[in-house]
Amino acid sequence: MGAMSSRDASEHRAENSVGKAACFARDPTCSMGNWRNVGITLGREAPTVEAMNNYHLSVKHVLKAYPGGVGLVTVIRERSTPAADARDVAIKMFRELGPKLTAALFVVTASGFAAAIQRSVISMGILASGQRGHFKVVPTLDDGLGWFSERVGPIGSVAEFKLQLRTVIREFCHEEHEYLGAKHP
Numbered sequence: 722m723g724a725m726s727s728r729d730a731s732e733h734r735a736e737n738s739v740g741k742a743a744c745f746a747r748d749p750t751c752s753m754g755n756w757r758n759v760g761i762t763l764g765r766e767a768p769t770v771e772a773m774n775n776y777h778l779s780v781k782h783v784l785k786a787y788p789g790g791v792g793l794v795t796v797i798r799e800r801s802t803p804a805a806d807a808r809d810v811a812i813k814m815f816r817e818l819g820p821k822l823t824a825a826l827f828v829v830t831a832s833g834f835a836a837a838i839q840r841s842v843i844s845m846g847i848l849a850s851g852q853r854g855h856f857k858v859v860p861t862l863d864d865g866l867g868w869f870s871e872r873v874g875p876i877g878s879v880a881e882f883k884l885q886l887r888t889v890i891r892e893f894c895h896e897e898h899e900y901l902g903a904k905h906p
Contacts, residue, residue: 742893752897753779758787764797773810792873815850824872
């Protein structure tokens with residue numbers, strides 16, 4: 722995995738006004754982007770320490786672009802729980818950046834016992850970081866999107882924000898899955 726690429730924050734604001742997530746970093750383990758004041762990450766494989774460091778940089782990138790409040794949605798496909806050293810990096814990152822986030826939603830889309838363990842590991846990491854109140858781990862996007870939208874969406878139009886965000890996240894995840902599927906058969 723190489724260093725992530727990024728663009729100027731003002732480009733993101735202009736591009737995101739049309740309603741599509743802007744992907745600003747991509748590697749074999751994940752894709753990272755943003756839509757308005759929401760950072761979106763699609764995790765495909767167990768992240769390495771380097772990938773967690775890139776994740777840290779991507780969260781900082783969105784925080785810099787939207788200092789008034791940022792939400793983070795991380796969609797984790799299959800089994801991509803990080804190894805112990807990468808988990809340590811994640812815990813440190815959320816200790817540092819967690820208080821600056823309005824809300825963080827982790828969606829573990831796998832099913833079965835392994836997925837339940839993965840959600841438990843993420844929940845333990847959240848507890849270890851000290852960021853309980855505004856972090857949530859769920860099995861589907863729909864299970865957490867209402868909670869997330871109430872915290873991050875504009876007052877008075879949370880329902881509309883939730884519908885738009887659901888579409889944006891699903892399209893981002895589909896496009897990024899397709900992009901890497903074409904590049905890595």
